Amino acid sequence: MTQKNVSLSRLNTFNLPGTAERYLALTDLRQLEGKPFLKAPELILGGGSNILLLDHVPGLTVHVCLGGIKLLSEANPADPKADKIIRVGAGVDWNQFVRYTLDQGWYGFENLILIPGTVGAAPVQNIGAYGAEVAERIEAVHVWEFGVGARILSPDECEFGYRDSRFKREPGRFLITAVDLRLNGRHELKTGYGAIQSELARLNVEDPTPNDVALAVTNIRRSKLPDWKFLGNSGSFFKNPVVPISDFQRLRAEYDQIPSYPIDETQVKLPAGWLIDQAGLKGARSGPVGTYDKQALVMVNHGGATGREILTFSEHVKAEVLAKFGVTLEREVRLIGE
Structure with a gap:
């Protein structure tokens, strides 16, 4: 059954205010066979972890609750x-x-x-x-x-x-x-990232199992990312930019400590968090909005922020990184309610 004027504040991990004009919890595939689904709803909502809710959402919001x-x-x-x-x-x-x-x-x-x-x-x-x-x-x-x-x-x-x-x-x-x-039930572990190797070493694990890797990743993420239930966020706000090898060589000549992850012979991925940190914006804040003090890639709502305030601050971050490094950051989150 469709409900009207439903608050979405508890259905997005930024904890932002917003209202769905019409709201439907999708719990059964048979609900899709009705007339409303001949065209797409305004918003298809899952966990609300990758959206930036700007304001009121007109039309129909479908909250996907299909389990199993x-x-x-x-x-x-x-x-x-x-x-x-x-x-x-x-x-x-x-x-x-x-x-x-x-x-x-x-x-x-x-x-x-x-x-x-x-x-x-x-x-x-x-x-x-x-x-x-x-x-x-x-x-x-x-x-x-x-x-x-x-x-x-x-x-x-x-x-x-x-x-x-x-x-x-x-x-x-x-x-x-x-x-x-x-x-599968066999171990095909990916432990090449230095952070995982360091955490496994800290845990005194020499021959890791998948559960050991999961514990290491859990510890790393908890040390870098805030719990959205207490500090609103969407995880990584920006993608790690992929740049041509010529741009990377230019940057490395000036910043010899810049981390990098080769994609192929022509492209290199750079950590957006490092770029933001080096631009002096780690832990920066403007009113209720800022970057997380333990991971610059994460934008946070300290309480009472609006989606438009977060968007404005993110554009400031993009501009500072572009000015310093000549690299354009791209949002991972989707803008909802423009």
Whole structure:
């Protein structure tokens, strides 16, 4: 049943004020078969962790609350280390899902633990952290295409890129209802990031298991990222910029300590947090808005901020980084209510 004038302040991790003109909690796929879903709603809402709510949202807001985790197949049921394919409802909390897989002995997402949001939002952003991306383990994405109906998209059809996908580039076309994911029972750990190696060493772990990696990532994230329930934020506000090798060489000549992650022979990824920090903006504040004092990449609401205040401050951050380094930052968060 659709409700009118519903507050969204508790449904976004920035804890920003905002109201949906009409609101529907989507709990059953049969709800999609009605007339309202011949066209896209104004807002499709998951965990509210990747949006910047600017003001009142006109039209219909659909809150995806589809649950369920189902084992679809096993490559070899007699082998606990064989690959498994599971189907997860789009409304399932991502972090709870990752912890569930670890409890089951299904591995592959330990590097992506503690990322806020829902499973359905993960393919949109192609969430990633510490050398892993969700796209690496997606077998299929179940969607409702507005004006068409239910469809199943292959990974190629999703057109995944770095923090990018077809869903992000074609807003208003699809609503994700479930995701099929491949996990396994054997260890294929990604511990190449220095932060993970340092934390494992601090924990005196020499031969890590997936649970050890998950603990290390959890500790790292908790040391750098505030809990949105107490300090509103959306995690990483900006993407890590990817620049041509010539731009990186120019920057390295002036800043020999600049961290970098090669993409290929022509491109290099730079940590946006480092750029913001070096621009003197780590922990900077303007009224109720600022960057987090432990991680410059995170914008925070100290209490009482509006979405437009956060947007204005983020534009100031972008301008300062561009002036100092000649690098343009791009937002990860979506602007809602413009």
